[in-house]
Amino acid sequence: MVPDSDYSLDPADWEAFEATAQQTLHDAVAFLQTIRERPTWQPPPHEVKKRLHEAIPMYPTPLAEVCAQARRDILPYPTGNIHPRFWGWVMGTGTADGVIADLIASTMNTHMAGYDQSGSLIEEQVLRWLCQLFGYGPEALGIFVSGGTVANILGIVAGRQAKAGYDVRAEGLAGRPQMIIYGSSETHSWIYKCCELLGLGRKGYRPIPVDEEHRIQIDALAQAIDEDRAAGHLPICVNGNAGTVNTGAIDNLDQLADVCKKEDLWFHVDGALGGLAVLSDSLKPRLRGIERADSIAFDLHKWGYLQYEIGCVLMKDVHAQKAAFQTSADYLESNGRGIQPNNLEFAQLGIQLSRGFRALRAWMAFKTHGVTGISRIIDQNVRHVQYLAERIREHDHLELLAPTPLNVACFRFCPPHLDVQALNKLNREILMRIQEAGIAVPSSTLIDGQFAIRVANSNHRTKQEDMDILLDAVIGIGEEILQSDLPR
Ligand SMILES: Cc1ncc(COP(=O)(O)O)c(C=O)c1O
Numbered sequence: 001m002v003p004d005s006d007y008s009l010d011p012a013d014w015e016a017f018e019a020t021a022q023q024t025l026h027d028a029v030a031f032l033q034t035i036r037e038r039p040t041w042q043p044p045p046h047e048v049k050k051r052l053h054e055a056i057p058m059y060p061t062p063l064a065e066v067c068a069q070a071r072r073d074i075l076p077y078p079t080g081n082i083h084p085r086f087w088g089w090v091m092g093t094g095t096a097d098g099v100i101a102d103l104i105a106s107t108m109n110t111h112m113a114g115y116d117q118s119g120s121l122i123e124e125q126v127l128r129w130l131c132q133l134f135g136y137g138p139e140a141l142g143i144f145v146s147g148g149t150v151a152n153i154l155g156i157v158a159g160r161q162a163k164a165g166y167d168v169r170a171e172g173l174a175g176r177p178q179m180i181i182y183g184s185s186e187t188h189s190w191i192y193k194c195c196e197l198l199g200l201g202r203k204g205y206r207p208i209p210v211d212e213e214h215r216i217q218i219d220a221l222a223q224a225i226d227e228d229r230a231a232g233h234l235p236i237c238v239n240g241n242a243g244t245v246n247t248g249a250i251d252n253l254d255q256l257a258d259v260c261k262k263e264d265l266w267f268h269v270d271g272a273l274g275g276l277a278v279l280s281d282s283l284k285p286r287l288r289g290i291e292r293a294d295s296i297a298f299d300l301h302k303w304g305y306l307q308y309e310i311g312c313v314l315m316k317d318v319h320a321q322k323a324a325f326q327t328s329a330d331y332l333e334s335n336g337r338g339i340q341p342n343n344l345e346f347a348q349l350g351i352q353l354s355r356g357f358r359a360l361r362a363w364m365a366f367k368t369h370g371v372t373g374i375s376r377i378i379d380q381n382v383r384h385v386q387y388l389a390e391r392i393r394e395h396d397h398l399e400l401l402a403p404t405p406l407n408v409a410c411f412r413f414c415p416p417h418l419d420v421q422a423l424n425k426l427n428r429e430i431l432m433r434i435q436e437a438g439i440a441v442p443s444s445t446l447i448d449g450q451f452a453i454r455v456a457n458s459n460h461r462t463k464q465e466d467m468d469i470l471l472d473a474v475i476g477i478g479e480e481i482l483q484s485d486l487p488r
Contacts, residue, residue, distance in 0.1 A: 243274020
């Protein structure tokens with residue numbers, strides 16, 4: 001019996017702990033190795049849901065027992081994005097080496113506010129690699145955050161501080177002109193959360209119409225800026241999309257950079273979906289102008305294939321980043337030496353003070369696969385979507401609903417003589433049956449009011465044949481539904 005004065009949460013028996021840990025690792029590896037043999041998605045069965053709904057555990061259960069329950073009730077029922085045929089929303093797969101990175105990071109449980117420690121060196125190193133890949137110079141830095149939403153918001157916060165013309169952090173917004181942020185009508189919904197959080201209200205976002213390829217109309221943007229200035233508003237920032245969530249459309253980033261330069265606006269790029277295309281020599285030219293952005297947000301848990309959560313924002317000028325987030329407090333001041341020789345660098349570059357070691361995942365991925373290994377998969381994802389699009393074009397009863405400039409395809413099953421409502425209903429039913437049968441997980445969107453089955457491929461496990469399996473299912477299930485009555 002451990003005396004009360006020496007109680008700890010460490011295992012009483014390290015050998016038993018190690019055996020359980022080995023077993024858990026073994027289960028994890030087997031799960032990943034056999035992932036293709038399982039349904040893409042399966043909901044937790046009723047009895048599992050019941051078992052997971054339990055009273056608060058007041059007393060200890062042996063770790064081996066808890067792990068056995070996790071193996072039975074938790075591990076088999078993820079969203080499914082680690083499966084080769086998951087292409088819903090924009091999710092990444094995670095990697096096998098990411099499991100090891102997380103094990104090491106979790107073991108160290110290092111505090112990533114800064115400090116003189118290996119974690120700080122790793123985060124700065126990976127940020128510098130990323131800056132280089134995006135075409136930024138030595139004045140640039142950034143920070144790892146939970147995901148694209150937060151990364152985008154940090155970029156806009158820095159833009160607001162830089163372009164407001166006064167110290168927003170000190171003075172707030174009261175009595176000042178309405179600030180306006182611009183972006184295309186295809187911009188992801190984070191932009192609204194951002195305007196709300198920044199106190200601008202939703203009216204602080206000015207959605208600009210898109211052209212037939214779903215890219216922002218530059219003339220309409222310029223006109224909106226003029227009109228807002230004439231109305232006494234304060235334009236501060238333009239968001240360019242490096243891959244829209246709906247269709248993967250890439251705004252003309254070079255022209256947006258020109259507009260921002262002329263109008264003295266902060267140029268932010270949302271590359272959550274497509275920004276990492278800069279890793280690929282063949283895709284990079286499509287993002288020309290991204291290197292002129294003041295801030296770039298992207299997600300390593302999407303097209304970087306890493307485990308959740310890891311998003312990143314890079315800023316062209318680290319001083320602007322510091323100007324937006326730096327604070328001071330007596331209890332955080334450096335004493336010039338010791339464990340904290342300077343003022344907690346990463347806490348000064350974003351909003352979090354306590355931060356985890358997500359950077360290790362990215363470091364390990366770059367080291368184990370190299371830029372060439374990652375970019376090869378990025379190219380492959382795009383090729384597979386182009387293959388899917390080609391097959392759709394060739395089939396009389398399939399239709400692409402939008403261009404496919406990157407790794408996203410929106411399409412539908414469209415037998416003749418059905419109106420839009422019937423087609424929408426038919427395609428929704430096809431999608432639901434495909435998901436529920438565990439065949440694959442695409443998601444859906446509306447393109448001009450037309451229901452689209454949407455494939456966003458940031459999956460390093462997908463093979464070309466998986467696209468065939470999806471299309472065969474769409475056609476097969478579509479015809480099956482037509483032969484029965486369309487469900488209401
Ligand atoms: C274009 C785009 N921007 C931002 C986001 C939000 O990123 P996150 O889900 O990592 O917060 C997404 C998510 O799908 C996205 O596709």
